[in-house]
Amino acid sequence: MSQPPVVLRPERDQALRQRILACALARVGAGGFAALTMQALAEDVGIATGSLYRHFRGKGELAVEVFASASQREVAALAEVFGATGSPSVRLAAGLRQFAARAWGSRRLAFALIAEPVDPQVDEQRLLYREAYAELFVELLEEGVAAGEFRVAHTGLAAACLVGAIAEALVGPLSPPARAAREAGRLTQGLDEVSQDLITFCLRAVGAEEPQS
């Protein structure tokens, strides 16, 4: 018997669950995980807090699901670019450019996913998703090494370095102080500069030819 372990949910329940997740994602996108409270979310969805608890045992479980589904979408978007045509260097640069642009387009959400202080359960997910990203980089690095474009001794370690560099590079520009500075018209780096710096850093780091920008 490979039935789901809990009760079978009628379709209506599944639809409500999806609606709850969509509202939760919108809430995190607007105010980070700090804004994800069960009560406020129940109000957004238009249900009683008690009904919300029928679907999610608590804020932690909900935060983990929101994190996982938003991160999975980013991993898939990056996988698509890395799996497209073009040389490994070109695909690496394109993937980085897209990653930065997507983060820029949803700054509050991106900061929440990458760096917002969160419950340990969400931190666990961060570790798992960083591995998922690292696997994508390993594949591309191995292609690039085989093609003679990249010079990397251990692709696993270089992949981890890339994942860390990319995440950390975006923390500052996406952080609340930088967002405030940008909104106030005070000088901070824009997307194009951040993106170009990141591409240059990463391509050089893996021993690729310098990009012609």
Place this chain on the structure above:
Amino acid sequence: MSQPPVVLRPERDQALRQRILACALARVGAGGFAALTMQALAEDVGIATGSLYRHFRGKGELAVEVFASASQREVAALAEVFGATGSPSVRLAAGLRQFAARAWGSRRLAFALIAEPVDPQVDEQRLLYREAYAELFVELLEEGVAAGEFRVAHTGLAAACLVGAIAEALVGPLSPPARAAREAGRLTQGLDEVSQDLITFCLRAVGAEEPQS
């Protein structure tokens, strides 16, 4: 008046507080922040749990202090190497080598500081200390750029990339599965390899001459 804002603590209290912090650090070094419970710590120190709460309001406050003091020690160690004599490239490589070696020497603690899923308060400290590390790198990068050794457009962004790369590179090798594999004699990268890969990655990334290893 620059007296401490709370009550003046007699010397004996200060000494006990230091002893509590030392025991807490030992506990995190042995089993991570997960092993830091008020009850177990009180037993280690040999005091009643109630007395422990007189010094620290709870596990969160204690974890933050342990994190900050252990991290401060690492920042200071790196600052010393970066501030020594030698060219910026040589100092960058030496700093990375020392950082990796220190992490390797206290793997469980290093993993706890860098990546263990923890309470949001400790995550806050992680963000702050990553900025402290980044500042050290900015200084060194600026020296290196001025000396014509490094080619970096924005030192702040490159510094963040370096901090992220270094942290993430060590997560895997320091992680519980890797430690288990090493203890079981199964193949994983050793310190020398990790250290050398990291140095190569970082020097290349900032446009320095490739190290002669």
